Amino acid sequence: MKKTLTSLTILLTMLSSHAVLAETASSKDPYQLNLTKGVTDISQQVYDLHMLMFTICVVIGVIVFGVMFISMFLHRKSKGHKPANFHESVKVEVAWTVVPFIILIFMAVPAAKTLIAMEDTTAPDMSVLVTGSQWKWHYKYMDHDVEYYSLLATQREQINNKFAKGENYLLEVDRPLVIPTGQKVRFLITSDDVIHSWWVPDFAVKKDANPGFINEAWTVVNEPGVYRGQCAELCGKDHGYMPVVVIAKEPAEFEQWVAQQAALQQQAREEEQRLLSMNMEMSDLMATGERVYQTNCAACHMPNGEGLPGVFPALKGSPITTADKPAHIDILINGRTGTAMQAFGKQLSLSELSAVITYTRNAWGNNTGDVVQPKDVYAVMNGQ
C-alpha cells in the first residue's frame, strides 16, 4: 500500500516537475519605473503606444506648467506687477479647443489599429481553456487530453514571515501553463465562481474571467521563457495569492511535453481505478489528507479548521465533519451551490478526496476514528 502512495507521489512530482524550471528565472528590478515591453509583437506595440501617450502628456505638461510658473514668477504683486484687463479671446479659445482635438486624432489612429489587432482571435494554432476559481487557475488544452489546476506554490510560512521569502515570492505556482513559442495561442477565459482576471504583462493580455461566459484573448510569444502575472480583479480573500505563470517552449519541446503530460494523466487515471480495490492505511490517509487540506482547504477553513466566523464555516466540531459522513463526502464532491464551497470532485483524485475527508474527520479533536477509502468516495460519486 505504501508503495502505491509513493508511486503516486512521484507521479505528482513529475507532473509538476517544470515548477523547478519556473523557479530558476531571475526576479525583476525593484526600481522598474516603466511598463514592460513584453515578448510579443502586440506587447511591443502597446509599449510604444504607452510611450507615445506619455511623451505627448509630458510635452503638454511642460508647456502648460511652464507658462504657469513663468506667470507665477513674473506676474506677482510683490514685484509690483499690475494686473492686465483681458478676460476673453475667441481666437485663443477656439485654438485651444481645436488643437487638442487634432492631437487626440493623432493618438486615436494608432490606438484603434492596435486594439483591432488585439481583438482578432481568429485562426489560432491552439486553444487553452483558462478557468478561474477562488483562488487558482485551471488550464485545459482543447487539442490535447491534458488539464490541470495551477495553485500558488509559495509556502504559507513565507507569507506569515516565518521563513525567508523566496525570489519569486507570490509569483510561483505548482504547475505553470506551458505554451509553444511562435504559434497563435488562443485563451478561452471563464470562471467557476466570481470574476477573476487573467493577466500576463509580458503578453499584454488581461481579460476578465466571467462566470457563465467565455472571453477570448490570444498571444504569439516570440521568446522562450517564464512569464509571470497575477489575477487582476478582486476575487475575494486570497485575490493577492492567485498568480499566473506561463512557460513558453520551442514548439518541438512543447509537443514532447504535452505528449508526456497526456500519458502521465492517463496513467494517473488508471492508478485511481486500481486504488478502488484497495484499502489505504489511516496514517497514510492522514498524511496525504493534511497536505491536500493545507493546499486546497486551509485558505477558507483555516489551517486550524476553525474557519472565519460569519464568512467560512468551521470544520472543527462541525456536525458534518463529526457525524454525517455521506453529507460530508457529498459536499466535498459536489460543493454547495450559493456558497464559496467548490465542487472538489473534479479537482482532486479519489485518493486525495478520501485522504482529506479522513483527515478532517480526525484532525483538531474531531476524532471520529472514521477512515474513508477511495471506493467510498467513488460510490457517492456514482450514486451508489
Add this chain to the structure above:
Amino acid sequence: MSTATDTANEDLQHDHHDDHHAHHAPSGITRWLFTTNHKDIGTLYLWFAFIMFLIGGAMAMVIRAELFQPGLQIVDPNFFNQMTTVHGLIMVFGAVMPAFTGLANWLVPMMIGAPDMALPRMNNWSFWILPFAFLILIGSLFLPGGGPNFGWTFYAPLSTTYSNDSTALFVFSVHIMGISSIMGAINVIVTIFNMRAPGMTWMKMPLFVWTWLITAFLLIAVMPVLAGAVTMVLTDKFFGTSFFDAAGGGDPVLFQHIFWFFGHPEVYIMILPAFGIISHIIPTFSRKKLFGYASMVYATASIALLSFIVWAHHMFTTGMPVGAELFFMFATMLISVPTGVKVFNWVATMWRGSMTFEVPMLFALAFIILFTIGGFSGLMLAITPVDFQYHDTYFVVAHFHYVLVTGAIFSIMAAVYYWLPKWTGKMFDVTLAKWHFWCSLISVNLLFFPMHFVGLAGMPRRIPDYSLQFADFNKWISIGGFAFGLSQLIFLAVLIKASRKQGEPVDDRVWEGAEGLEWEIPSPAPYHTFDTPPVVK
C-alpha cells in the same frame, strides 16, 4: 459650541423681521438637531465630512501599514479587503460629497443673494440621515464575518452569492446616502432656479453656483441608478433573483454597466464643484477677472454630458465587442478637450495678473498642477490597448487619487481656507495653515507618485501582499501615507482654533481681490443674510 452661541447671539442682535425664524435660538444640541439654517447645516456637513475624512484616513493608514513590507503582518486578507472597501465608500460618500454639499449650503445662498436654501426642512433631513448611514456601514465592520469586503465597486457575484450577510446593511446604508444626496441636489436646483437676486441672470452666476447646479442634475440622474444596482444586489443575494447570475439568465457584466453608468458621472460629481472653487480662487489672488467665463460654463456642461457616454472605459477588460471598445475609447478621449479648456483658462487668468500666494491660492495652484497630472494619466487610461496593461493596477490607484485627493480634496481645503474668515470673522492661523499645505503637498506626492511606477511594473490593486520587486517603493509610499495622514492633524488644529474664534478680525472683503455677493456682507456672515434681496447690476 461657542461658535453656536456666538452666532446665535449675533443673530439676536441682528435686525430682521422674519417671524417664522423667531423660534430659532435653541442652544445646545437641539439647535443643531432642529436647525433649518443653511449656514448651520453647511457647518454640520463640513464637520461631518472632516470626521469621515479622518476615519476613512485611519483605514488608509491600516492599508498602508499592512503594505509597508511584503508578507502579512498586521491584518488578515479578509479584513484588508474590508478596509479598502470601507475606505473607498467613506471617502466618496462620507467625505468628498458631504464636504461639497456643506460648501454649497454655506455658499450658494450667499452667492446668489438668497436668504436661505429653498427647502430648509428637507435640508435638515438630508443631513441628519447621513450619520445613520455611516453608523450602519461602520457598525457592520464589528459583526461576526465583518463588513463589506468586495471593494467599493461591489462587483457581482462577489457581492451577491459570495458575500457575507452584512451585505444587507451595506445596501441599506448606500440607500440612505443616496436619498440624502438626492434631497441635497433637489435643494440646490430649486434654490438656484427660484431664489437668485434680481439681476442675477444665468450668465452672471458665480462659477461655483454653475458647477454645483450641473452637479446637482448629475446627482439626480445617477443616484437612482446606484439605488437600483444595490437593490438588485440585495434581491440576488437574499431573494433568489438572478440579475447578475448567468445560471438564472443574468449577467455579471450587466452589474458593471449599471454600476459605472452611475459611477462615471459620480466621479464628475466629485470634481465639478472643485472646478467652481478654483475658478473663484485663482482670479481673486491674481487680481484679474476669470478668463473665459462663458467657455468655463460650456466646458462644465460638456463634461457633464460626456460623462453619460463613457462609463464602459472602466470595463475594457470585461470582453466587450471591439466596436464598443472603440466607441468608449474615443468618447473618453473627448473629455480631455473641455477639461483642457478649463486648465488653459485658469493659466490665462494668472497670466499678467498681480499674484499673491495666500494659503487658498497655494492649494489652488497645487490643485491645477496635480489634478492635471491625474488628467494626463486619465487620458492614458482611455487608450484601450494600453488600458489592458494599466487596468486594475496601482497606476489606476495613482490616477484616481491624484484627481480625488490632490483634486477634489485639495479644492475643498482651498475652499475652506478661502471662505473660513468669512464664516468666522477671524483670520485662521496662517503659519499653521502653511505648514499644513507644505506637509500635505510633499507627503501626498511621496504617497501617490510612486504608485505610477509600481502600477506600470505590474502591481495589481486591492492586494494585501506583493512580490519582492515592489517592496522598496511600497515602503516609501507607506511613509508618504503616514506623513500625509499626520499632516491632516495640523488642519484639525487650524479648524479647532478657527471654531474657537481665535485670530485677527477680518474686514468684509477678507481678500484684496475677492469679488462676489458673499464678500459684500459683514464678516462673520450674520446668521441671516439677504432678508432683502440685493440687486445685481
